[in-house]
Amino acid sequence: MIAAVATPLLRFAGVRIEAVGRARAGSPPLLDDLSFDVAPGEFVAVVGESGSGKTLAARSILNLLPEGVRRVAGRIELEGRDLTQLSGPDIRKVRGAQIGMVFQEPMVSLNPAMTIGRQLAEGLQLHRQWSSEEIRRQSVTMLERVRITNPLRCLSAYPHEFSGGMRQRIMLAAVLLLKPKLLIADEPTTALDTLSQREVLELLVELAHDDGAAVLLITHDLGLVARYTERAIVLEKGRLMEAGSTRQILTDPRNPYTQRLVASLPRCDAAGTAAPASAPIVVEVRNACIEYPGRPGLWGAGTPTQVVHGVDLDVRSGEIVAIVGASGSGKTTLGRAILDLKPLAAGSIRFDGIDLAQMTAAQRKQFRRAAQLVFQDPYSSLNPRMRVRDIVAATLRHAHLDAADRAARVEAVLAQVGLASFGDRFPHQMSGGQRQRVAIARAVVSRPRLVVADEPVSALDMTIQQQVLALFRKLQAQYGFACLFITHDLAVVRQIAARVVVMSGGVVVEEGPVPSVFSDPRHKYTRELLAATPALEAAALMG
């Protein structure tokens, strides 16, 4: 007898989601004919880049689609019961009790005006007829399970008193308190740094296993898929590309899009271009200490706080040196100091042999052209009111070039970054990746000797990240500028840098060529960082 096929916990059958409203009638559907199953207790990932419809799919399960978007066809069954036919009150009985959901932005995933205790209790009061004492006890035990220190105080505290990682864990506790059969995690850790990302996901997996709940993980990061899920569903522009076991997807992708996605994972053998020992030192940092002035009280300035102390660093032209560390490690501040945007409290920084503190006005003007900065947030680093051509030309304003020369230079560099015909556009008319190319074009158009890139790719999707890093390497090879690459993601370091400097708490804890530091990290912190970077593990998995 054929073993009765266990009815799936969750079944999508031909689900189609479209945008509503006059303006976008007739535009392609946001999600077209999506069908897949999730077995009880199974961990399934829905992978895709921004705009692939993965979040819409997750939200349609509990009918929480945003305004102006509607599910127009297909069924969504929970244990054989079609959720799409349920009336308001009935679907509300399912929400929270049988299906729980965890969201992406820790800052706004909890109600800032309500204590943690009340937010935890809310779901319980609705679905369980427990006494407030019982609810309090259950909340405390769950908070302990998600490793929150001093859970009692946490009950009466407000969300803003906790870090991003702790808030995601609290949210996890809130959802899992109701013992749902299915947990939907919509990019739960994208906004966290590497270490807290790992903590939250490990916790999610462990607790889901204990309660026997199935997990639907919505993510764009193949590294997470590799480490935490058994099966994966790949979506692109609202259509199902491929579905299968994680191993098969990673090692033997059949669909061209999946292949491109997998190719964007960092290779273990990839390495940044090392500069010959003889290349001239562009930047020489000796015993640099930087302070932030304390909060100005009513009478005189407050006590300053030490952010960077005693850092030594050299960057040679043609070389990419990566500075890696968690947020608050002082890496960004050091980068700003090297560009003379932050004064040094002690020590010295020399650029082409000239100490930044003693530069004359002429030297400073020359330095401004020779040292450029690429920012992290593509939305905030470009003036929304200027066209792309003017943004790039801005750095040449002080160069002694006549107009024709300048225009030609700008067009050339735009072509190099693959934005030849984008000169007339405004920033808001371009995607994140394209904007970051504009920022890079702006930095390299004046043929600088040094480019400091502060987290230039962390806001981009994986495939786009790949293209931008490749562009960076091409431009550096062509212009031979020295590059200081600041990032928190070791996977990116692996692909771009020759040497890496690991910082923690304002101090350099380890330094050296990328292959040696990655293969046998000496400092405990470096080891933790390496372990916490899933993308590296996936690469290892793929061999």
Added chain:
Amino acid sequence: MLSYILKRLLLTVPTLSLVAVAVFLLIRLIPGDPALVLLGESADAASLAAMRADLGLDHPLPVQFLSWLQHALHGDLGRSIVSGEPVAALILQRFGLTAAVVLVAVTAATVIAASAGLIAAWRRNSAVDLAVVGAATVVLAIPSFWLGMVLLLLFGLKLGWLPFVGYIPFSESAVQAMLFLVMPVMTLTITESGVLTRMMRSSSIDVLQLDYVTHARAKGLSERAVLTRHVFPNAFAPTLTLVGLTLGHLLGGIAVIETVFTLPGLGRLMVDSVLARDYPVVQGCLLFTAVVYVVVNLVVDLCYPLFDPRVTAR
């Protein structure tokens, strides 16, 4: 918390002293002085000079200012030149009336705005939303005094339902006084609810798009619970600041509405005293309004954390 209040109060001292000096000089720059107003057109030079001496206007300006300030600090704002009443008592009595109208009207407007704004944001781009936004925009366009005149014409003159003459104080008969205040309160409520509704709607729209609202729904809460417990507290915070600003200004006297409804309020007192060059009353009133404005803003800032705990008293 106490140090924060002290610091805020300390910061207002320069502002208030600036206001005091500005008022003192401004009113004296206006041509014509109280002695003239009292004696009328048949006054001869001698009696004018005598009256000015009597009113102490012949001392040099700095001396007058210092004596006024010194008395003011002890709570004695001097006596009205026109009616001889102590200014402090006069202001408090008139302020009582203005405060009554303003507090009731602003409370009503806030309640209307909070509910209308929230529902319009919840049912965005629906008929309800269009109606609420339309009404708020139209109300914003109607001059408050014209609305007052139309109401007075309709309910007062034509229908005669409401009294609008000879303000009868509460001591006389609470009912009459209450009836008398209906139209001014109605006018103020309608005009103030316009801007508050628009503010509440836009902040509710922003809050509705945040994750914790979807999270609340994902817990299975009913729409009503989501709106009242999660959306309203967070959306109401910015509106509260606007209510504070409005209160600060309106308590300074709704001169024009008081003119339309002949309400002897603070605004009317200020206008009459400027037109009668009643220096002590003008100075007393404007300083009082400035203090009210500052205090109201401080109170609003203090109860802001009620709605947005992130903003704890620094």
Added chain:
Amino acid sequence: MMDRFGHLGWNALIGVPLVAGLLVIIGIGIIWMPYDPIAIDLAHPLGSPGLYHWFGTDEFGRDVLSRSMLGARISVLLALATVAVAITLGAVLGLLAGYLRGWTDRLLMMITDAVLAFPGILLALALIAVLGSSDGSIVLALSTAYTPSVVRVVRATVLSIREREFIEASRTAGDSPFETISRHILPNVLPPVVVLATSLFGWAMLSESALSFLGVGVPPPAPTWGNMLSESRPYMDVASWLSIVPGLCIAGTLLGVNLLGDALRDWLDPRRQT
């Protein structure tokens, strides 16, 4: 029912024709008016709207329609002048306060708070009484009352833009503070200021009417909607059209301008253009 574009459409759909109508009326008023708005006709005071006088006549027998047309021009010009003065003065002070911070910021904020602590109308009343009520003094008085709100908006916008990375980019590109302000900060301060200008226009028009109510508005015989409305008060019950016509004119204009302001805000705000 109406998606993003629809909403914007509603504002423009009603706002533009109203404002256009106003400008047409002012335009016609310059060339032709049914009667001389200042000429009095003591024989027929308070004539009700009829064939000769579409909007009736006032207490001096002057034609209400002609006075509304001339009043339109004066009220609008007065409000525009007030807005212009308040915006330029407010923008400059706001920029200084927002960009320079430190003592300038604290000083300017103290002054703005002091002026804001005054009830606006009374500050204007006192200033006009000092300067004598002429068009110039009214504009000066009203713009003094409204400049603080402009300073605050501009300062807040500058403070938020100042933190944006493209400002740091401009500094790294070697722009002087003046260049940073003119090329990067100013263009981004314009949208909120433009939207504020529309609501300021409404407040200025309302204040002029309020001043006429308190007896210090634009001096006669020149009509403005404000003084027509306040002078209609004694005859409210016997000649109600004297109050209704100017009231409707003011309300119509404000409705048009406010709706245009909303449309402008949606159109200028990049975030809403996704």
Added chain:
Amino acid sequence: MARSAHLAHVLGTLAVSGALALGLLAWQVAAATGAVLRARLKSDIVSTNPGTRRDENTDAVLLHIIEGLVASREDGSPGPMLASRWTVSADGRVYTFTLRSDVVFHNGAPLTAAEVIWSLQRYLNPQTRWRCLAEFGDHGIARVLSITAPDAHTVVITLDRAAPMFLTTLVRADCGGTGILHPDSVDADGNWRAPIGTGPFELGEWRHNQFIELHRFAHYSPLPGVRDGNAGGKHALVDHIRFLIIPDSSAARAALIRGSLDILDNLAASELIGIRGRPDIKFQQVPILDCYALLLQTRDPLLSDVRLRTAIALTIDTAGLTKAITWGTGTADNSPIPVASPFYGAAEAHIRQPDVAQARRLLRAAGYRGQPIQLVTSRRDPEMFDTAVVIQAMAAQAGIQLHIDLVDWPAHLSRYTVGNYQLMVQSFSARLDPALSFGIFIGDKREEPRKVWDTPHSRELLAQTMASAEPAARQPVFDALTREFLDEVPAVVLFNSSRLAAVRSNVTGYQNWTAAQQRLWGVGLN
């Protein structure tokens, strides 16, 4: 506490504080009962101290409470009041008054010579700041040498010289009618407390800017005969009078229509429209001795030319202007002497006919090229503002560019007192004697900048009119002054307004009066 409870708490306090504020105002005694006659005042009275800090409203209210030795009759002549009769010495310097014996103060004390002497001494004491003290100073009509009481019911006042205007001055309303007060009206160290007089009504409650209540004085003994101005028989026919303070005219009119007001006196002409022709409201009109005039500053370079002044006068259609401004209730009058004055003869009745053609000729002759001329006015009353608007329109017909400079009343007064104007519309309160009416205009500008007509001859003629009390002697001098006034055009007198009163049909006995003063004795409600 849960957040939403907190929120309800905040909203609750806002609503409660609103109600509390309403309650805050309930703190005074209940109102008077019995028949209440409700009249209206445009603005609150200034004080209860007669003849000192005062305005027209204050004088009218106080004359219900206090009475002088003599009082003004209907025609303005002095008649007996607290003094039954008086004799004047041959040289006109010594006045002997015989007091009535049946008069009692409001506090029950009988009227004797002692109280009269105390009151008169108090008026003459500069500390009191009596408005008419100047009349008994250096520039006044005479100095008071002594006030004595030969016995309890006789008072003798001796002056330093004959003063035909002595009694007319005593009865002037703005001098408080030189009302006799009981010494208890002031406290121990002479500060004013409340008026204890002998009038038909006592002062009740005064709620600032809301109302003033008077109660009937039970022990008042009225003079025999019928009411005659402020003199004659004064009978209180109602228990209480309440003067309601309603600044806004349309509100006052609506109150009368709906019956919450019995008498609407001092009605502005523009308020008439809603009332005229209503069955339940009777309407009274009596010309009063005030005047509205256009002043021309003869010292202004432009207006110093009499041809230009005459041209301006010729553009004004006085009759048409008066009819429009006062809605037919005022009377056109180009002479400083009011129409209702006994001295208003043929010379005064001459009305200058408008002649735009002649005006243009004079303008060309005077070399006027359209320079703008400032016309100062204010909104003290609707007539003052409307007059300026009409004059501006009429002058425009002859090409004269008048620019209206609208200021508020104090500024208007201040520019009048220092003569800082080219043209100015001004109204002058009632003057009972023509000499006082001319006194408004005639005077030396160096000494008194507010005077308008500054010629030696006009001052000489004015002195003549003050010399004798005989009407037959004064009339020709007044006629000469009027003719010269019309020729030299130092000012253009326009009209005398009327005292308009609208009275509900159930009110009996209310009679308007040329002295423009509300009298509510002899008025009843049925």
